Amino acid sequence: MTALLIVDIQNDFLPRGALSVSEGDVIIPVINQLMEVDFDLVVASKDWHPKDHGSFASIQGKAVGDHILLDGLDQILWPDHCVENSAGSEFASELNTDPIEHITHKGMDKKIDSYSAFFDNGHKKSTGLDGILKGEGIEKLYICGLATDYCVKYSALDACNLGYDTFVIEDACRGVNLSEGDSDKALEELRAAGAHIVQSKDVISAC
Ligand code: VGL
Ligand code: ZN
Numbered sequence: 111m112t113a114l115l116i117v118d119i120q121n122d123f124l125p126r127g128a129l130s131v132s133e134g135d136v137i138i139p140v141i142n143q144l145m146e147v148d149f150d151l152v153v154a155s156k157d158w159h160p161k162d163h164g165s166f167a168s169i170q171g172k173a174v175g176d177h178i179l180l181d182g183l184d185q186i187l188w189p190d191h192c193v194e195n196s197a198g199s200e201f202a203s204e205l206n207t208d209p210i211e212h213i214t215h216k217g218m219d220k221k222i223d224s225y226s227a228f229f230d231n232g233h234k235k236s237t238g239l240d241g242i243l244k245g246e247g248i249e250k251l252y253i254c255g256l257a258t259d260y261c262v263k264y265s266a267l268d269a270c271n272l273g274y275d276t277f278v279i280e281d282a283c284r285g286v287n288l289s290e291g292d293s294d295k296a297l298e299e300l301r302a303a304g305a306h307i308v309q310s311k312d313v314i315s316a317c
Contacts, residue, residue, distance in 0.1 A: 111247040113151040115239075115269075116141055117227060117255030117262050117283075119205050120156060122191040122198035129191040131256050133284045138204045140282045140310050141254055145209045147314055151246050153239065154207075155227035157192035157261065158199060158215035165223045166190045175288060181221040183232055186288075192217070214239045226264035228272065240272050252277045252313060258285035259292040266305050276305040279313055 122128040124135050145152055159165070167174045167187035176187045192199045201207055214237050216224035224230040228239050243251065251274040253266050262283050269276040278300055285293030297307050 111150040112250040112252065113153060113243055113246070113248040114144060114147075114149045115227060115251055115253045115255075115265065116152070116154040116205075116210065117253065117265055118155055118157050118192075118257070119202050119255055120192055120198065121200055121202060122157075123256040124202055127191070128189045128198050129286070131284050131286055134256050135202065135204070137254065137256075137282050137284055138202055140279075142204075142206045144252075144254060144279065144282060144310055144313060145206060149209075149252070151211055151243070151248060152209045153212045153214065153242070154201070154210045155214045155216055155237075155239075155255075155261070155265070156199065156201075157217050157224075158194050159192050159217045160220050161190070161193045163193075163217065163220045163223075165217075180223070181232075183222065185223060185231075194218070212239075212242055214242075225261045226268045227261070228265060228268040231264075243274070248274070250275045250277070252279055252308075254279040254282035254310075256284060257293075258283040259288075259296040260286060263296040263300065266300050267303055270300075270303045270305055276300075277308050277313070278305050279310050280307050282310050 123131045164180045222230045
């Protein structure tokens with residue numbers, strides 16, 4: 111059984127959003143096309159923070175991009191983004207949400223961030239997504255979305271460690287690239303961890 115995981119296609123990660131990802135919008139038609147492939151299950155994640163989340167530079171009185179220790183873990187500080195139930199936290203309006211059968215929310219605990227759709231950054235708590243996928247007999251997991259160098263990367267690394275045959279659809283992802291080349295580095299790390307880096311046309315034509 112094969113699933114598609116769509117990571118954080120939310121307004122705040124689009125080009126005019128609070129934590130904008132360059133070209134974050136151009137992957138939406140690609141993802142809509144991917145959903146027409148016969149996946150056994152389509153799931154999506156949403157970054158879903160309380161308004162006083164500890165990863166927000168505004169809460170820490172520091173600059174975006176600074177690092178702090180948040181409850182003992184290294185944390186990059188971000189602009190306020192994906193505040194629960196805000197317009198910025200909604201799925202992009204162009205995304206076809208009809209095929210999405212489950213939505214995993216992450217980052218709700220203000221004391222710890224959660225880039226991965228499976229676990230928080232300290233691997234302390236599961237989001238429940240692994241249980242849902244395993245419960246459906248999913249063995250192959252295709253991953254796309256935002257951002258290549260954060261939430262896609264950590265979701266895919268966890269997927270590899272959880273035993274999924276993991277495919278990252280490169281052209282259906284875009285990165286933040288705080289430093290130039292971060293997305294390419296993330297893809298290299300994913301390859302080294304055993305993930306397959308593929309292109310949407312290959313996924314679409316293979317099915
Ligand atoms: C993300 C930074 C902070 C992401 C979420 O979706 O990649 N990045 N929160
Ligand atoms: Zn976040």
